[in-house]
Amino acid sequence: xxxxxxxxxxxxxSSDHFLGFQSAMLVLVVRRLVVAGFALWxxxxxxxxxxxxxxxxxxxxxxxxxxASEMAIAQAxxxxxxxxxxxxxxxxxxxxxxxxxxxxxLFSNRPVLLTITEQLPFTIELALASLVIxxxxxxxxxxxxxxxxxxxxxxxxxxxxxxxxxTPLFWSxxxxxxxxxxxxxxxxxSGADSWRHLVMPAVLLGCVGAAPLIRLVRSNxxxxxxxxxxxxxRSKGLPETLVLLRHALRNALxxxxxxxxxxxxxxxxxxxxxxxxxxxxxxGRVVVxxxxxxxxxxxxxxxxxxxxxxxxxxxxxxxxxxxxxxxQRGA
Amino acid sequence: xxxTRGLTLLALLAFTLIVRFVMHAEVVDVASADAxxxxxxxxxxxxxxxxxSGIDPHVNASSExxxxxxxxxxxxxxxxxxxxxxxxxxxPGLAESWEISEDGLTYTFHLRRDVKFxxxxxxxxxxxxxxxxxxxxxxxxxxxxxxxxxxxxxxETIDEYTVAIHLFSPYAPLLDGLSQVYLGxxxxxxxxxxxxxxxxxxxGTGPFRFEEYVPNDHLxxxxxxEYAWGPSIHDHQGxxxxxxxxxxxxxxxxxxxxxxxxGDVHVMGEIPPLDAxxxxxxxxxxxxxxxxxxxxxxxxLNTQRPPxxxxxxxxxxxxxxxxxxxxxxxxxGFSPPATGPLSSATFGHIEMPDTLVRFDPAEAAQLLEEAxxxxxxxxxxxxxxGQPLLLDAVLMTWGSLPEVAQLLQAQWMTVGVQLRxxxxxxxAALEAARxxxxxxxxxxxxxxxxxxxxxxxxxxxxxxxTRATDVVLDDLLERARExxxxxxxxxLYAQAxxxxxxxxxxxxxxxxxxxxxxxxxxxxxxxxxxxWFPILHDVRLQ
Numbered sequence: 001x002x003x004x005x006x007x008x009x010x011x012x013x014s015s016d017h018f019l020g021f022q023s024a025m026l027v028l029v030v031r032r033l034v035v036a037g038f039a040l041w042x043x044x045x046x047x048x049x050x051x052x053x054x055x056x057x058x059x060x061x062x063x064x065x066x067x068a069s070e071m072a073i074a075q076a077x078x079x080x081x082x083x084x085x086x087x088x089x090x091x092x093x094x095x096x097x098x099x100x101x102x103x104x105x106l107f108s109n110r111p112v113l114l115t116i117t118e119q120l121p122f123t124i125e126l127a128l129a130s131l132v133i134x135x136x137x138x139x140x141x142x143x144x145x146x147x148x149x150x151x152x153x154x155x156x157x158x159x160x161x162x163x164x165x166x167t168p169l170f171w172s173x174x175x176x177x178x179x180x181x182x183x184x185x186x187x188x189x190s191g192a193d194s195w196r197h198l199v200m201p202a203v204l205l206g207c208v209g210a211a212p213l214i215r216l217v218r219s220n221x222x223x224x225x226x227x228x229x230x231x232x233x234r235s236k237g238l239p240e241t242l243v244l245l246r247h248a249l250r251n252a253l254x255x256x257x258x259x260x261x262x263x264x265x266x267x268x269x270x271x272x273x274x275x276x277x278x279x280x281x282x283x284g285r286v287v288v289x290x291x292x293x294x295x296x297x298x299x300x301x302x303x304x305x306x307x308x309x310x311x312x313x314x315x316x317x318x319x320x321x322x323x324x325x326x327x328q329r330g331a
Numbered sequence: 332x333x334x335t336r337g338l339t340l341l342a343l344l345a346f347t348l349i350v351r352f353v354m355h356a357e358v359v360d361v362a363s364a365d366a367x368x369x370x371x372x373x374x375x376x377x378x379x380x381x382x383x384s385g386i387d388p389h390v391n392a393s394s395e396x397x398x399x400x401x402x403x404x405x406x407x408x409x410x411x412x413x414x415x416x417x418x419x420x421x422x423p424g425l426a427e428s429w430e431i432s433e434d435g436l437t438y439t440f441h442l443r444r445d446v447k448f449x450x451x452x453x454x455x456x457x458x459x460x461x462x463x464x465x466x467x468x469x470x471x472x473x474x475x476x477x478x479x480x481x482x483x484x485x486x487e488t489i490d491e492y493t494v495a496i497h498l499f500s501p502y503a504p505l506l507d508g509l510s511q512v513y514l515g516x517x518x519x520x521x522x523x524x525x526x527x528x529x530x531x532x533x534x535g536t537g538p539f540r541f542e543e544y545v546p547n548d549h550l551x552x553x554x555x556x557e558y559a560w561g562p563s564i565h566d567h568q569g570x571x572x573x574x575x576x577x578x579x580x581x582x583x584x585x586x587x588x589x590x591x592x593x594g595d596v597h598v599m600g601e602i603p604p605l606d607a608x609x610x611x612x613x614x615x616x617x618x619x620x621x622x623x624x625x626x627x628x629x630x631x632l633n634t635q636r637p638p639x640x641x642x643x644x645x646x647x648x649x650x651x652x653x654x655x656x657x658x659x660x661x662x663x664g665f666s667p668p669a670t671g672p673l674s675s676a677t678f679g680h681i682e683m684p685d686t687l688v689r690f691d692p693a694e695a696a697q698l699l700e701e702a703x704x705x706x707x708x709x710x711x712x713x714x715x716x717g718q719p720l721l722l723d724a725v726l727m728t729w730g731s732l733p734e735v736a737q738l739l740q741a742q743w744m745t746v747g748v749q750l751r752x753x754x755x756x757x758x759a760a761l762e763a764a765r766x767x768x769x770x771x772x773x774x775x776x777x778x779x780x781x782x783x784x785x786x787x788x789x790x791x792x793x794x795x796x797t798r799a800t801d802v803v804l805d806d807l808l809e810r811a812r813e814x815x816x817x818x819x820x821x822x823l824y825a826q827a828x829x830x831x832x833x834x835x836x837x838x839x840x841x842x843x844x845x846x847x848x849x850x851x852x853x854x855x856x857x858x859x860x861x862x863w864f865p866i867l868h869d870v871r872l873q
Contacts, residue, residue: 056758057765064761065392065776065785066478070793079472109472109527110386119547174585181593188592189586193581276583279590281547285382285582291368293384294758 028318036311043307044097047300048090052085056294058082058106093300097230101103102304103297105290112301115286122192122281126205126274127267133206134213138256142208142217143249144175149222157214164211169204173277176200190279201278203270209263216259220252227251254325261317267311269306373574375853375872377865378590378599382547382580386531388513389466392475394777394863397512398600399550399578402571404515404535407440407459408506409562410779410860416819418624418779418860419678419817421506424562425454425516425536427748435501435815436484442492445711446560448518449540456494461519463496479508501813503820507780512864536560538571538868550578555616558868566855566869573870588848591616597850597872598865604663604731607846613687619847620665622676625777626787628671628730629839630739633770635798638720643702645835648722649688651746652739658841661734663847669839671828672784675860677818679781679824687832688839693872695746706747713747720747722770725763726754732773735840764796772796775843781824782812788831797836804830 009169059076068076077083087244096103101150102112145157181189191197225248233243270284283302290298345606379398385391390402407426410418426440463486466476468859477483481502487495498505498541516680519533528681533541538561539552562570579596581587588606591599592613602610607618631809654668667675670683704720706715713720725740726732733754740750755763763769774796776783785808790800804827811823845863849856854871858860858864 054759055762056756057762058758060761060765061758062392062474064757064794067776067783067792067794068478072478073793075469076472079469105384106532107391109390110385110530115546118545122548170583170585174589177586177589177593181595182589185593187593189590190581190595277586277588279579279581279583281545285547289382289384292756292758294756295384298613 025319025322028322029315031314032311032318036308036315039311040304040307041094044094044300044304045090047303048093051294051296051299052086052264054294058294058296061293062107071166092153097304102301105298106295107293112297114236115298116283116302116305119281119283123268123270123283125198126201126271126280126282127264129202130205130209130267131264133202134209137206137210138213138260139217139249139253140257142214142256143221143244145214145218146221146225147244149218150299154218155250157218160207161211161214164207169208169273173200173204173274176204177277192280197278197280201271201274205274209267209309213256213259213263216256217252220255221248224248224252250324254321255323257317257321261313265306265310268309326327359591362518369622373572373872374840375573375598375867375870376575376596377576377578378581378587378596379578380581380584380587380601382582385530386544386550387533388515389462389476389517390471390530392513397861397864399552399576400515400533400535400541401414401512401537401859402539402576402867403533403537403541404512404517405446405537405560405562406511406515406774407442407509409564410507410510412564412857412860412866416678419821421510422563425459428792431815435503435813436498438496438498438505439489440496442494443560444492446536447557448521448536449536449555450518450521450534452517452518452520452534453813454516454536455491456488458516458519460488461522462516465517465522466514476513479511479514481505481508485673499817501815503814504780504782507778507782511779511861512758515648538565539576542575547580549580552576552578561868565866566857571868571870573867573872576867591848591850597751597853598856599843599848602846602848603662604665604846607662607665607848615851617851618665618848619849619856621845621847621858621862622667622753623674623777623843624677624779624843624860625671625674625783625843626775627674627839628666628773628775628843629669629672629837630724630736630771631774631787631796631837632835633767633772633796633798634834634836635767635768638702638704638715639722639770641702642835643698644704644720647695647698647702647746648743648748649838650691650698650833651743651748652838652840653690653742654840655690656739656742660738661731662841662844666841666844669842670832670833671839672788672837673781673824673828674842677781679821679828681825681828683829683832687829692746692846699746699748705746709743711747712749719749721749721751723751723753723768724771725760725769725773726752727757727760727773728754730773730775730843737785741840764794769796773836774837777843777861777863781820782808784808784827784831785812788827788836798844799834799836801830801834804834 059073059080059082063073063076081089105115116296141157141160145154148154152170176187180187187196187199230243230248233247270282270287272288275282275284287302290302335435345719379395381393381395383391383393386396386498388396406424409424411422412418425443425446426442427439427443429440431438442456448454453534459718465471466473467480467483481504482499484497484499487497489495500787515535518534521532522529525532527645531544538555540555540556542551544550554573556570558570581590581599584603587599588602588610590596611618632645634640658664658666658668670688673680689735699713703715706713724736726736736752743750764772774787787794788797788804789795789808790805807827807830811820814820852873854873855869857866857869859866
């Protein structure tokens, strides 16, 4: 048994199957990478244009508090390269991107790559923790709701889903802080130092992400459980848990996987409200601050990074789908 | 195989968490203000309200950077603390004494000989020269420090402990600039060694050493045990009482008092007024309101844009404004009403006479009638030549400005003036200001010298958003900037403030006040003459 656990090497797979699977994967990856290149170029261009359309002059913003003269502002603009013609700026921007240089923040003068990557561990930590919670709650409640469709458990799960989708984070976050930090004194209200700091934000984001997953798993599972092969499995006398876990869930999960992928992309892009409420570092705050202050290189770099994350996560989801769903392999 | 993938994911998660906690192990020790352990007794946890984009005091401009770094750097001089009058005096810092030449163009500083930077480098005239040269170097892109030096010409080392600053023209606010953390003295060796990364490796001479800064997360300073050269504004000499101060960033106003009460911090700045009222009822906390010197918080009037080119209309708006009601309703009385362009904590501030500034809706209506505005169509809004009296206010989200403007809307409607509100981001508001695309726009910059009136009201200034050109006012501001004698300066600034209100260049609303929430365990917390910056050297934790 190979260590990587890839199905392509398992002994019972025929050589035809093996080749088909491998080449399908390869074609998909190559095709996706080419598309990704174009997508990133399009995104880079779009961000560039959008930022130039937004009102505001970074040089003026930086110097306003000092009451600088118009001449000093013009000098600063020149130093930042913002006085050049837009096509020149655009060309330089693309050239630098191609060399992997995201530039420096206009405000802190630090490399954009560093500004973003130093926030990434905080963002990844929160994203992974809340994804685990999303999957656990989403699958668990979704399955229970499907198995006991129409019962009070089902209605409760529906209620939780509605609550999760419709409660604003800045409000539910403050409620959690009030309850667990102030009244019960179980958890710290702010920061990102230990697992205790992670509990509230992760649970909050996890529940919000679980809400749509509960509904999706429930409806897919209900449909799947009506399918002929399930009836066959049951009539063979398989125990109900085995029917559910091995046969029904595997098929019902595929659309859920896409949803989880989207959720992962969203979480890795930063979650500004949660970060702000719990005073956590993270990508979201960096990006929103950069937009509000019009720190052009930081916004451009962050958007490209988040877009890349989306592309990679989506690619991973597609690959996992192929592994789980043999029907996709020929496609 | 599915199990293997699951395990991989779990392992990845575990790895990330372990790495993070090892990285932050030291901070975990001090993460709770409630912690009873003895070695944590001397760690103060301090909540900041903004996560600065950069924290090099020579480069960046925010007040937030100064709150921690005021204790890392010493300055050549310090402003005395106390009343606005007392704080017009400067006391020795890294300079034992200084002389100003007759013509006001040369400041000579005699430096202390017993001072060492945190990295062991001796402090001397060459260090002062290296610092000032760094600040004025265009490559530094200084956002504030270079402007505090005014008409700076050059810096000259006279001997090892004597240094002179030469100016192009007399500039009375120079000592004010030199007393601020933005002109704090940094180790020349560290500046050379770290270059653009200096902000993560700052080295000063102050009572605390810079230890660590993780953007958006925390900034830590630790006690400098060798500190023996504190200024007289400190209550005690020798090293600070606290061992360590950890600063964290709380950008969400709604969460600040919760974090304070939950024990995450001992001190929290900028508590929203309604939360401050609630906090006062908790026996474990006190609210310390600190008035901030500088501009009062109000709305600047664009005197070039009709109908505000008519001083009668501007005065009508001033008289239709019930500042007391706004201050009570929105700021719970924590922020005193302002009557002029300077906040009352600023040197030279005067209270305006009733003749210039008062709440008098009847007089406001009368003035609008005189200016030709009547409500001809009975819709509640006055009009002239078929044009309704409609004003456009640009707003930003800070300082409860949207709420203030909504109350103004209601107050002005009673005299038949309609106000339209437009909330913009800061860069967009600055753009609107540049283009003159507003009738009213807020402006609030802090500063301990009244010379800031020159920046915001002189006709030549970029930031004169009143767009007024008044030779009398210009002359007052130019002369006051060059005068050495504080009493004579104060007299000129009194005239300038009156002139500004005679011309009605702004609608003053209130004095800015920083509402600090403080745990009762914190003893001896005071703030310096700038208002924003705590004197952490004297603070104890019980």
